[in-house]
Amino acid sequence: MAELKVNIGKLLLKNPVTTASGTFGYGTEYSDFIPVERLGGIFVKGTTIEPREGNPYPRMAETSAGMLNAVGLQNKGADYFIQAIYPKIKDLDTNIIVNVNGSSIDSYVACAEKMAALELIPAIELNISCPNVKEGGMLFGVTARGTAEVVRAVRKIYPKVLIVKLSPNVTDITEIARAAEAEGADSVSLINTLLGMAIDVHKRKPVLSTLTGGLSGPCVKPVALRMVWQTYKAVKIPIIGLGGISNWQDAVEFLLAGATAIQIGTSNFIDPAVSLKVIDGIQSYCDEFGFKTVSELTGALEITI
Amino acid sequence: MKVVENKSLHTNYCLLKLKSDQALPPMLPGQFVQVRVENSPATLLRRPISIHYIDRDKNELWLLVRKVGNATRAMAKYQPGETLNLLLPLGNGFTIPSVTAHKQNFLLIGGGVGIAPLLFLGARLKAENLEPNFLLGARTKDELLQLDEFQKFGTVYTTTEDGSQGEKGFVIHHSILKNLRSDYIYACGPEPMMRAVARYAASALISCEVSLENTMACGIGACLCCVENTHEGNVCVCTEGPVFNIDKLKWLS
Structure with missing residues (x-):
């Protein structure tokens, strides 16, 4: 049996399959359906220092092979997470990684500091790429300078594993990834959702209350895969790939393109057990093709011209 | 299955x-x-x-x-x-009143495909020895569905928009709302219908629950897409609902 363990900096995952923030709640929502302990990690719902009500309904529109969302980081704030959620999930035998959001450098830092104090949160994912909040969020993630500023500030106060989640809504994602790496990020995860729109032709109005929203699901996979491949050639830190993964073949594609681990997002909504099927599929693939460790797949794409 | x-x-x-x-x-x-x-x-x-x-x-x-x-x-x-x-x-389900609710009147109001959960609810109320009344509305006679099934569990009143069966008009205009005092109302149907029922119930001081159908993705409280803006903030219809007491909603304010 091939070894499935992978490292994201100092963080050890029992396998490369994790669930994406915003699609898996706090893990407890899914524990009725699957043994979540089998996952390499759970990226829990985006958290901000202050509570946020999120955007008004309607927040979701199904599109061809995908969906748009405009949730807008609804969450009850870092203190609520610490008091009410953390005690329930801290002892799960998997890595719980908090997706940290802010609207200013100070608010990112404040939230990251609170998470640093939690013994059983070994890593954070710095979300500089949420397309659904007006202030902050994606504003930092669309320029190399903004990325550098926020990563530098958080790196100063956050000693554990720092993953930076990148936006695809940029001209050159590798510039942003390099900026994060240069400021000490341990890893980058990509991609967040692509900015999109849907219109109700009967009402002649946008479907989403926010007019635009983030596109995810199988339709974004080729774009995400291309960006992972480009980023793999640009940085040395490990990459966590995500965007439209819905089966083990998709996951293996991301690994071959250069990802060390992957996240599953929208597909959790369709099949709560999809992540476990992906783990099993990767295992069989490695065994069948004689890979002794799953990490041998990372960047093993063969290009002959 | x-x-x-x-x-x-x-x-x-x-x-x-x-x-x-x-x-x-x-x-x-x-x-x-x-x-x-x-x-x-x-x-x-x-x-x-x-x-x-x-x-x-x-x-x-x-x-x-x-x-x-x-x-x-x-x-x-x-x-x-x-x-x-x-x-x-x-989801959560309708509130089933305690047995002390005997001799009280239950009115289950459904419009269109919103009649769906009311058959199961009516059966449960009947099983508790309570006597539900159904008020079901549709556009035409042909779209009044499952009436024989509903009749197994209580009295059925109907409205159609074209008057082809029952009283003509919408459920909210049915004479039973004036002639029979209800103690509990449960409603499911198009939102304008449920809002009208909620206004009626609130003005008549009748306890009322409605079942919402906000667009959902996950259905288990993970994605936060289907939220309803209630007096307690944005809550997931899939886990906190789909059934809400109208007092919780911001429909009346």
């Missing part, structure tokens, strides 16, 4: 009866299932469908499906012997 019967009730509606190999788990009227529509390539997300009825003797779950889009039209094509992948039971 395996399809045992697919009965066309009208051009736009079908009744799917599903059976499980295992005993069905406990389920409450008002809860729903998330259906994976595998025979519709254009459909990515599951579709939330109300539980229409549970036949414990036959271990059957019934779904009343209105064909509105690709997904529900595809669902209506499932044939006996085929299997349907469901997540269930989801």
